[in-house]
Amino acid sequence: MANVAVELEDLRKVFDFSVPTGFLRREHREVLAVDSISLKVLEGQSVAFIGPNGAGKSTTIKMLTGILHPSGGRATVLGKIPWLERGKLAFEIGAVFGQRSQLWLHLPPNDTFELLARIYNIPKLEFKKRRDELVERFKLEAFLETPVRKLSLGQRMRAEVAASLLHHPKVLFLDEPTIGLDVIARQELRDLVREWNVSQGLTVFLTSHDAGDIEHVSKRVIVINHGQIVLDDKVSAMRRAYIGSKILEVKFGTPPLSLEMRGVKILKRTEYALKLEVDTRIAPIESVMNAVLQLAPVADISIEDPPLEEVIAHIYGQEKVVA
Amino acid sequence: MISRFQNYASLAASYFRLNLSAMLEYRAAFWSQVLAMFFNNVIWVLFWSIFFSRFKIVNGWTANDVLTVWAVGSAGIGLSGAFFGNAGQLPRLITQGQLDVWMLYPRSLLSHFVLGRSSASASGDVLFGYIAFFALVQPNLERSLLFVLFTVSIMILFTAFRIMAGSFAFFLGSASNLATALEFALISLSTYPSALFEGAAKFITFTLLPAAFIGALPVEAIRDINLEKTVLVLFGTLVFAALSVIVFYAGLKRYESGNLLEMRS
Amino acid sequence: MIEVRKYSFLGLTAIRSSFAYLGEQLFGLVFLGVILFIFLQLWRATFAGAGAVKLGDLSLAQMIWYLAIAEGVVMSRPRISSEVDQDLRSGSLSVQLLRPLEYPLAKLASSFGERLVLFGLIAGTGCLLAFIFVGTIPFSLEGLGLFLLVLPVALLLDTIGFLMVGLSAFWFEDTTGLTLIYSRMTMILGGMLVPLELFPDFARPIVEWLPFSSVVYVPARLFVHPSFELFGGVIVRQGLSLLILSLIVFFVYRAGLKRIHSNGG
Numbered sequence: 017m018a019n020v021a022v023e024l025e026d027l028r029k030v031f032d033f034s035v036p037t038g039f040l041r042r043e044h045r046e047v048l049a050v051d052s053i054s055l056k057v058l059e060g061q062s063v064a065f066i067g068p069n070g071a072g073k074s075t076t077i078k079m080l081t082g083i084l085h086p087s088g089g090r091a092t093v094l095g096k097i098p099w100l101e102r103g104k105l106a107f108e109i110g111a112v113f114g115q116r117s118q119l120w121l122h123l124p125p126n127d128t129f130e131l132l133a134r135i136y137n138i139p140k141l142e143f144k145k146r147r148d149e150l151v152e153r154f155k156l157e158a159f160l161e162t163p164v165r166k167l168s169l170g171q172r173m174r175a176e177v178a179a180s181l182l183h184h185p186k187v188l189f190l191d192e193p194t195i196g197l198d199v200i201a202r203q204e205l206r207d208l209v210r211e212w213n214v215s216q217g218l219t220v221f222l223t224s225h226d227a228g229d230i231e232h233v234s235k236r237v238i239v240i241n242h243g244q245i246v247l248d249d250k251v252s253a254m255r256r257a258y259i260g261s262k263i264l265e266v267k268f269g270t271p272p273l274s275l276e277m278r279g280v281k282i283l284k285r286t287e288y289a290l291k292l293e294v295d296t297r298i299a300p301i302e303s304v305m306n307a308v309l310q311l312a313p314v315a316d317i318s319i320e321d322p323p324l325e326e327v328i329a330h331i332y333g334q335e336k337v338v339a
Numbered sequence: 340m341i342s343r344f345q346n347y348a349s350l351a352a353s354y355f356r357l358n359l360s361a362m363l364e365y366r367a368a369f370w371s372q373v374l375a376m377f378f379n380n381v382i383w384v385l386f387w388s389i390f391f392s393r394f395k396i397v398n399g400w401t402a403n404d405v406l407t408v409w410a411v412g413s414a415g416i417g418l419s420g421a422f423f424g425n426a427g428q429l430p431r432l433i434t435q436g437q438l439d440v441w442m443l444y445p446r447s448l449l450s451h452f453v454l455g456r457s458s459a460s461a462s463g464d465v466l467f468g469y470i471a472f473f474a475l476v477q478p479n480l481e482r483s484l485l486f487v488l489f490t491v492s493i494m495i496l497f498t499a500f501r502i503m504a505g506s507f508a509f510f511l512g513s514a515s516n517l518a519t520a521l522e523f524a525l526i527s528l529s530t531y532p533s534a535l536f537e538g539a540a541k542f543i544t545f546t547l548l549p550a551a552f553i554g555a556l557p558v559e560a561i562r563d564i565n566l567e568k569t570v571l572v573l574f575g576t577l578v579f580a581a582l583s584v585i586v587f588y589a590g591l592k593r594y595e596s597g598n599l600l601e602m603r604s
Numbered sequence: 605m606i607e608v609r610k611y612s613f614l615g616l617t618a619i620r621s622s623f624a625y626l627g628e629q630l631f632g633l634v635f636l637g638v639i640l641f642i643f644l645q646l647w648r649a650t651f652a653g654a655g656a657v658k659l660g661d662l663s664l665a666q667m668i669w670y671l672a673i674a675e676g677v678v679m680s681r682p683r684i685s686s687e688v689d690q691d692l693r694s695g696s697l698s699v700q701l702l703r704p705l706e707y708p709l710a711k712l713a714s715s716f717g718e719r720l721v722l723f724g725l726i727a728g729t730g731c732l733l734a735f736i737f738v739g740t741i742p743f744s745l746e747g748l749g750l751f752l753l754v755l756p757v758a759l760l761l762d763t764i765g766f767l768m769v770g771l772s773a774f775w776f777e778d779t780t781g782l783t784l785i786y787s788r789m790t791m792i793l794g795g796m797l798v799p800l801e802l803f804p805d806f807a808r809p810i811v812e813w814l815p816f817s818s819v820v821y822v823p824a825r826l827f828v829h830p831s832f833e834l835f836g837g838v839i840v841r842q843g844l845s846l847l848i849l850s851l852i853v854f855f856v857y858r859a860g861l862k863r864i865h866s867n868g869g
Contacts, residue, residue: 033598075597083439085595099595106445116440122361134353135444135451137346163364368778375781379788386792389804396649460784516631524638535645548638 021094021187021219022057022080028088029075029243049075051243052089057236059186062213062220064234064251072243073223077189080221081111094186107136110180114192117164117172118179124161125175129182136183143182150178154208170201177208187219188212194229206232252321262301263320264292264308272311280304288315293322350446351422351454358424358457369459376463384409384471387530398534400558406475408558411486412529414468415493415553420461423453423498427522429505430515438594449587453498481564488569489557492576496552499576499583500525506583509590509599521548529554549579612713622718629722633729636675640730643671644737660801665738666828667799672734673824674796676727681787682763684715688770689779692860708767708857716763723759747830754835755823757842762790762819764849771853774860794820815845 029050034042050072057063067073078084080093082102091098096105112118119128126147133143151157154174159167164175173193180188190209194202210233212218222233230237230251237254239247247254266272267289275282275290279298284291290311294304301319308314362369387409388402400408419426432438432452441452472478472486504518511517528550536544544550552575560568593599651657651664662670688711769782776782791797794816803811811817822838 029597031597078439078597081443083442083595084597085592102442103445103447106443109443111443113440116437118440120357120361122364123357127357127360131353131357134350135446137445365777367776368780371776371778371781375784379784382788382792386797390798393802393804394650394653396646396653399649399653460780513628514631516628517634520631520633520635524635527635527639527642531642531646535642535649540641540645 019059020056021059021061022221024053024055024089024091026052026054026089027076027079027086027091028052029079029084030087048243053240053245055238055245055248057219057221059219060213060217061236062210062234063222064230064237065221065223065240066225066230066237067240071241073240074191076240077191077223081109081189107183108185109187109189110183110185111189112176112180112191112193114195117176119164119172119175121165122163124163125156125179126160128179132179132182138183146182146184150181154178170197170204173197173201173205174208177205181212187221190220190222192224193222194224202228209233261322262294262296263322264294264304265318265320266290266308266314267316268311269313269315275307275311277304277307347450354454355422355457362457362459372459373463373466376460377467380409380413380464380467396532396534398532400532403476404558404562406471407561408530408554410468410472410476411489411493411557411561412553413464414472414490416497416526417461417464417468418490418494419497419501420458421465422457422494424456424458424461426453426498426501426505428456429502430508430513430518433508433594434513448591449502449584482561485561485564485569489561489572492572493553493557496549496576496579499580500549502583503586506586506590509593524548525550525553545575549575552576625718626721626725630725632679633726636679636726636730637733639675640668640672640733640737644668660799662799662829665741668738669731669734669741670799670824670828672730673727673827674820676723676730677758677762677820677823678791678796679726680719680722680759682715682719682766684711684763685766685770685779685783687711688767689773692773708853712763712767716760719759719763741828744830747826750830750835751823751826754826754838754842757846758819758823761815761842761845761849764853768853768856771856771860774863790816790819795824796820799825818842818845
């Protein structure tokens, strides 16, 4: 039975500030950023925390890393209250923030690694072992001694994540780590994080806008909007629950007859192929398949879940659910 | 306690090495800034030495005093900029939310973030201060020890002052120009004889703008090998340092409440 | 003629748009207050020490007003050198696409506009402080007229100087060192701390000949103690300097562009 790594209980954050509304007048404003959210993440889990801008995910992460004090509720990370025991917790958590790099720009990554060893009081021998392991797994040898500003974004992010793991944290927070990366670099990074999660039991807490990140890195997704949790479920379940639809792609041997069926939308049509979106709540997939097989000899058929972007867009668009 | 100090000292040394490394990537720029500051200090010292030898002021300073005050002041302030250079960036770090990154580390925030930067011209200041003092003033052993001691105390005091001035940004928002103006005011005040300031002005140089602990007192302590003035400088420095810590962490509470700016998403 | 209109329009736009920047510069007035106070004390002691009512033809009151104007000139120094440095370093396209001289002239126009306003603010506050410290001094309409004729050219010359420092970015990795030295020379050799008459005999002819004197010393002196002789001399010098500097800027900029085009920045 795994331990709880991160636990939130009715965590609340209200921003309280005054805004100048005229020449001399100031108006008092209150913004509810996080509205009493509760969740539990077990050690070794990989969780994707997604939501539109202003939804409250950055605020939540800031509270979990001890940077921000909440207005109400409780939260613990590895049994410690982040904003009260920030110093101690720092040894056990790592973070990769999109906007700011830990790596010194004009120096090679190795120099930053050595500095981090000092910051985290890692004994020399242990540091060397750990660093070599990370360099090997993250494939950093080629540019370990190249100044960071000369690296590609993909290389930089790999070094960045490696740096955040140097001190053997148990929980890793990643804030939009794949932004700006090309397809290959993105996949490489996802694989590395996933591998570390699976083989080392690293608890991963990732925020992202990229559907691919969510599908390839986490099994569990938490959707937050307007400061509230809108969905907390397995990625596969989310897809199934929120849009009961499947994408059907069929290739025919001869031009098929036309198809008209309730709950079936034709997305694309060429001479020999059809791409359909099936609302399985209206038309069960077997009946659609039967219908399709009648149209013409089938050369190839595939059934897929719709892209996650669509699912997420669908969820964002939903009204705030009052618990 | 000693080992904590050693640990911190080795961390500071690592940071300095890294900062230096990063600056030396642009060798020409680095050296031009070092030399420019060196040259700058030489000009000022020459100017004021000539001034004070031409125009005698009652209880004023001799050329030697002028040299000493510029040497100890620039060396001390230079040490602050060389080791704790990030203290001067505090207003910007606050308003841009850059303190967040430093807060993730397992170190006390204040003592850590200040190590994050070093200034090339500050190194020029240190070089000038030490060379000028030992080459031109040619002090005996006691004066030399006092000099070194004061460069360290000034380093601490100036860093603490920068932190206090920078902490205005926790409460006022964009305050970097205010902090800079106060810094320049402090430095300016430090280079003049204490005889110039009486009453309220003198009080200010011991409190709000602690120029007395950077200029007048160290100079007089070195010149007369005066123990009381030395103790006074150390005491004042410690008080200021303690105050800066208090002010900083009080301001940090505001930062942590997130109510400083509009929501940073 | 259209060119003049274009550039003066740029200048006006800059004045309007730089009010935010100017707002921040107001913090510098804190420093101005401190420095003028220091000067007050310094010169009071100096006059007392010399037992004189006038030093170098100036009374104590005139000296303080002199310094207020001088500080106005120096403290209104433009950011043009760092702006030009950044533009050149970032390879900003505007530099490359415009015909020779359009870029420098455009930068000058906007910078000069800003400087005039900044000077007004700082010198204005300086005069207020001077009035508080030492009361008024005898003014004459002709004197003020002479001052107003000389001042804009003085500020323009200095701005061109800073522009040239910025243009050195074509060749140097870093221009902050050069900026520092240039501004220090202006301060010390230009008479910001001490009017040029009081310089030691060996130095006086040199500093009077240098262009810095027409930037700081002459306007400030004309303001407090006008003389047609001084005015006549400076007008010629300013005119010549303007001509020479403009030619230098033209050639330097062209050479710099050639360098970029052949080296690719």
